[in-house]
Amino acid sequence: MSTSMRVMELVRFGGAEDAFAARELPRPTPGPGQVLVRVLATSVNPLDLQTRRGDYRDQVALPAVIGNDVSGVVVGTGPGADDFRPGDEVWYLAPVFVGQGTYAEFHVVDQALVARKPAGLSHAEAAGLALVGVTAWEALVERAGVKAGERVLVHGGAGGVGSAAIQVAHALGAEVVTTARAKDHGFVTGLGADTVIDFSAGDYVPQVRELGGVNVVLDTVGRDTLTRSPEVLADRGRVVSIVDTPEPQNLLAAWGVNATYHFLFVSPGRAKLEALDRLVDRGELRPDIGAVLPLGEIAEAHTLLEGGSAGEGRRRPRGKIAIAVQPELG
Incomplete structure (x- = not known):
């Protein structure tokens, strides 16, 4: 050998x-x-x-x-x-x-x-799910503690983590709002998104506010998402960011809604993979x-x-x- x-x-x-x-x-x-x-x-x-x-x-x-x-x-x-x-x-x-x-x-x-x-x-599918699936699970379950009936905003729903997060949030019983380009609206809706906002066609904040705000924001895109999240959060809302944004962020408005911020650098673990496996087995994640x-x-x-x-x-x-x-x- x-x-x-x-x-x-x-x-x-x-x-x-x-x-x-x-x-x-x-x-x-x-x-x-x-x-x-x-x-x-x-x-x-x-x-x-x-x-x-x-x-x-x-x-x-x-x-x-x-x-x-x-x-x-x-x-x-x-x-x-x-x-x-x-x-x-x-x-x-x-x-x-x-x-x-x-x-x-x-x-x-x-x-x-x-x-x-x-x-x-398949092996290709499993390899494609490992990091993004574990990230989505850790963000929504272990950090944000998403509960059935809550409303979750996933920024970048057509991306790797975003597409996994939509499915995980939907499986948890949450109402899912996501941002995506118009060409990807059908795709993210098929994953379980209830509302899709074309971020390239205008400001997402007024559209989310019309829905009544959200309980959780998952930031996969960076830029000014951290600063603007309090504008769409309900009281005691949670923000989870997986983006190492170097630009200064003004989080003063977060005090007004008692927001909690989590900054996530993913960590591996068998329990998370087994949780994802159960979703795969039920047809809720792919x-x-x-x-x-x-x-x-x-x-x-x-x-x-x-x-x-x-x-x-x-x-x-x-x-x-x-x-x-x-x-x-x-």
């Missing part, structure tokens, strides 16, 4: 075109409580783009293997890792900025972060996979996600871009 593996390594910060190089690295060995997973699929997220550009260069030393989503098969276990056996199909969100990432044929992870792959999802590219085209995948064009005249699809790490998924 080969002791090496193929990876796409980040070798320089900046544009996607010359940021990655194909390399052969030693296959990792699972330690105590860890499992070795043959990665069948991963995906590309905005976090990956920020990492590649150098936004987190203090946390990432080059050269580095980045990426955080995994769907694959257990091929080995370390001492004390008794939850899984070789051959088990699993999925997980790898810890951010900790150890080797997932643009690789094999990955080692603590078994406590791993769950069995939802039977109703990822939108817009394209599947091979691992060798990781630079093209980054270019597409940034809204540019890649090889063969490809343009950015709606939905997640999954990466087929193994040829059988290509």
Whole structure:
């Protein structure tokens, strides 16, 4: 058996075109409580783009293997890792900025972060759901505590986290309001959105106020969302932002509605994946996979996600871009 593996390594910060190089690295060995997973699929997220550009260069030393989503098969276990056996199909969100990432044929992870792959999802779909699904669950359930009958505003409903959040909020029994471009209205309505606002056609605040405001705002877009959220929040409303917005935000108005703000940098965990699995099993959650590219085209995948064009005249699809790490998924 080969002791090496193929990876796409980040070798320089900046544009996607010359940021990655194909390399052969030693296959990792699972330690105590860890499992070795043959990665069948991963995906590309905005976090990956920020990492590649150098936004987190203090946390990432080059050269580095980045990426955080995994769907694959257990091929080995370390001492004390008794939850899984070789051959088990699993999925997980790898810890951010900790150890080797997932643009690789094999990955080692603590078994406590791993769950069995939802039977109703392909490996590409599971990889496309891991980070965005866990983020949506943590934002709406663990931070905002969304309850049935509440009204939730999801900014950027057609995006990866936004599309997952609409489905999670709908499954929780909330009334879902979202912002999306006109071309995506049918898509987000199909996910469970009750009201869709075209953010490109005018100010969303008066339209949300006409509905009576919202109990929860999920910010996936940044800009002035934090400052303006008190304008649409009911008393004791909650705001959860997943955007590291560097611009100063004036939150003085939040006092007037007793608002609570949560700033979320997602953390992995088996319980969250199992909760998502239950939604998948009930038909209440499914990822939108817009394209599947091979691992060798990781630079093209980054270019597409940034809204540019890649090889063969490809343009950015709606939905997640999954990466087929193994040829059988290509």
